[in-house]
Amino acid sequence: MNLPELPALAEPGLAARVQHAIDHKTKPLGALGRVEALALQLALIQGVDKPALRQPQLVVYAADHGLSRRGVSAYPREVTPQMVANMLAGGAAVSVLARQQGLALTIADCGVDAPLAEGAVDLRIAAGTADSSAGPAMTIEQAERALRNGMALVERLPGNALLLGEMGIGNTSSASLLMARLTGLPLADCVGRGTGLDDAGVARKLAVLGDALAANVAARTPLQIAAALGGFEILTMAGSVIAAAASCRVVVVDGFITTAAVALAEALRPGVLAACVFAHRSAEGPHARWLQQLAARPLLDLDLRLGEGSGAALAWPLLTAACALLTEMASFESAGVSNRE
Ligand SMILES: Cc1cc2ncn([C@H]3O[C@H](COP(=O)(O)O)[C@@H](O)[C@H]3O)c2cc1C
Numbered sequence: 255m256n257l258p259e260l261p262a263l264a265e266p267g268l269a270a271r272v273q274h275a276i277d278h279k280t281k282p283l284g285a286l287g288r289v290e291a292l293a294l295q296l297a298l299i300q301g302v303d304k305p306a307l308r309q310p311q312l313v314v315y316a317a318d319h320g321l322s323r324r325g326v327s328a329y330p331r332e333v334t335p336q337m338v339a340n341m342l343a344g345g346a347a348v349s350v351l352a353r354q355q356g357l358a359l360t361i362a363d364c365g366v367d368a369p370l371a372e373g374a375v376d377l378r379i380a381a382g383t384a385d386s387s388a389g390p391a392m393t394i395e396q397a398e399r400a401l402r403n404g405m406a407l408v409e410r411l412p413g414n415a416l417l418l419g420e421m422g423i424g425n426t427s428s429a430s431l432l433m434a435r436l437t438g439l440p441l442a443d444c445v446g447r448g449t450g451l452d453d454a455g456v457a458r459k460l461a462v463l464g465d466a467l468a469a470n471v472a473a474r475t476p477l478q479i480a481a482a483l484g485g486f487e488i489l490t491m492a493g494s495v496i497a498a499a500a501s502c503r504v505v506v507v508d509g510f511i512t513t514a515a516v517a518l519a520e521a522l523r524p525g526v527l528a529a530c531v532f533a534h535r536s537a538e539g540p541h542a543r544w545l546q547q548l549a550a551r552p553l554l555d556l557d558l559r560l561g562e563g564s565g566a567a568l569a570w571p572l573l574t575a576a577c578a579l580l581t582e583m584a585s586f587e588s589a590g591v592s593n594r595e
C-alpha cells in the first residue's frame with residue numbers, strides 16, 4: 255500500500271543554530287536539562303528556529319478485540335462502548351484532562367462492538383477483531399483500510415500536534431503480541447497486568463497470547479504481523495502517526511498501547527520515531543523495556559496505567575513550556591547578563 259514519504263531531514267545548520275540559541279539563554283549552560291532537548295526536538299520536527307504549537311488534537315482510537323472473549327482482561331468487553339459514551343459525555347479522565355489542558359478531543363470509533371455513538375467519528379472496520387488465538391485478527395484488506403483511515407483522519411485535523419489515546423478492552427494483549435513479534439523478545443517479557451489481572455490472570459493471559467503467536471507464525475512482514483495481531487484502533491493509530499510525521503506534526507505518545515502503534519508505524523515507515531515525544535513510562539510491566547528498545551526517554555514517570563491519552567495530556571504543558579522558553583527567554587547578550595568566563 256501507498257504510505258506517504260517523510261519530510262527530508264531539517265537543513266543541517268538548524269540543530270546547531272537552535273542549540274546555540276539554547277546555550278546562550280540566561281541560565282547556566284544546560285540548566286534546563288531535558289526541557290532543552292525537548293525544545294530542540296520540537297524545532298527539528300517543525301524545521302524552524304522558533305517552534306510553536308497550534309491547535310493540539312487528542313484523538314482516542316477505540317475498538318474491541320476478539321481476544322477479550324478469552325479472559326485476558328480484568329474487565330468485560332462491554333466497558334469499551336460504555337467508556338466511549340463516558341468520554342463523549344465528558345466524564346472520563348481523558349475528557350477532564352483534555353478540557354483542562356485546552357486539547358481538542360476526538361473519539362474515533364475504529365471498530366467498537368456496539369452501534370456508533372453520537373459524536374464519535376466513524377472509522378469502523380468491523381464490530382471488533384476476530385480472536386487472534388485462533389487465526390489472524392483481521393484481513394490484510396481490513397488492516398490497510400484501518401491504516402488509510404488513520405492517515406485520512408490526521409489530514410482532516412487542524413493544528414500541528416497529535417496526542418495519542420486509545421480505548422479497547424483487551425488491547426494490552428494486542429500490544430504485547432506486537433511487542434513480542436516486533437522486538438523478538440520472549441512473550442513472557444512482553445505481557446503485563448493490563449487493567450489489573452492477578453498472578454493467575456496473567457498466567458491465563460500468557461497462555462492465550464502464546465496460542466495467538468502460534469496461530470499466526472505465518473505472518474512475516476510488518477503489515478502481515480499487524481493484521482494478525484493488531485487491533486483496529488492500533489492500526490488506525492499507526493496510520494495517523496505516519497501521516498502526522500509526514501506533515502511535520504509532533505506526535506505525543508501515551509502508554510503501552512500507543513507505543514505499540516508507534517512501533518508498528520516505525521516498522522512500516524522507518525523514521526517516524528523522530529516526530530514522537532514519549533509522554534510517560536507506564537506502570538504496565540513491559541513498557542519500560544520497549545521504550546529502552548526504541549531508545550525513547552519518556553518525560554514523566556507517574557505510575558499511570560490508564561491509557562486513554564491521559565499521560566499524553568498530563569505531559570502536554572511540558573511541550574508548550576519548552577517552546578515558550580526557546581522563543582521567549584532572553585539571551586546573555588540581549589539581557590546584558592555576564593556569561594561564564
Ligand atoms: C473503566 C476502564 C476505563 C479505561 N480507560 C482506559 N482503559 C484501558 O484499559 C484497557 C486495556 O487493558 P486490558 O488489556 O487489561 O483490557 C484499554 O481500554 C485501555 O485504554 C480502561 C479500562 C477500564 C476498565
Ligand SMILES: O=C(O)c1cccnc1
Nearest residue numbers: 448509510536559560561
Ligand atoms: O500503558 C497503558 O497505556 C495502559 C496500561 C494498562 C491499561 N491500559 C493502558
